[in-house]
Amino acid sequence: MENPATVPAGMKKLQLLAGFLETNGPLWGRLHEDDGLPVMGFRVELRHCNPMQICHGGMLMTFADMLLSFTCGIGAGGRKFMPTIQLSGDYxxxxxxxxxxEGHGRLLRTTRNLAFAEAMITADGAPCLRTSGIMKIPSQETREGNILALFN
Structure with missing residues (x-):
């Protein structure tokens, strides 16, 4: 379990649903003061690492997927987690x-059905993953829920 003292000030533990996302946590987040979009992070533990004690690329892409989905969900005015259509990353x-x-996503554009975002994810402030993604904006009738509540 992550010691909150080792997490940057202002970050809140995200209470994710049980399953894959919770298993890979704990993940932390806050809303950026300038644009209101998520800033998310995690401390690299041994279970996240490859044999060289470097965070596994799969964990970084899982984190990127969540960051971009939350960025699109909040930035596009929706309240529900958006499914991923496309995700790419450069280590x-x-x-x-x-x-x-840590990563802070940037919403690039939305259409009626899609949201486009990007982020530079860092490790102790140094770039480690450049990522971009396309998320599906759910239909009106499936927008229940409140992803903003995770960050407040």
Missing amino acids: VGPAPLGSWV
Whole structure:
């Protein structure tokens, strides 16, 4: 269990549903003061690492998927988690064991059905993953829920 003292000030533990997302946590987040979009992070634990004690690319992409989905969901005015249509990433540096991984997504564009976002994810402030994604905006009748509540 992550010690809150090792998490940057202002971050709140995200209470995710049980299952895959909760298993890979704990994940932390807050809303950015300038644009109201999510800032998310996690501390790299041994269970996140490959044999070289560097965060596994699969964990970084899982984190990127969640960050971009929440960014699109909040930025597009929706209240529900958006499913991923496309996700890409370029590994640009390591995220060693013990490092703080953090990302702040940027909503690029929305259409009636899709939202486009990108982020630079860092490890202790150094770039480790450049990512972009396309998320499906759910139909009106399936927009119940409140992802903003995770960050408040």
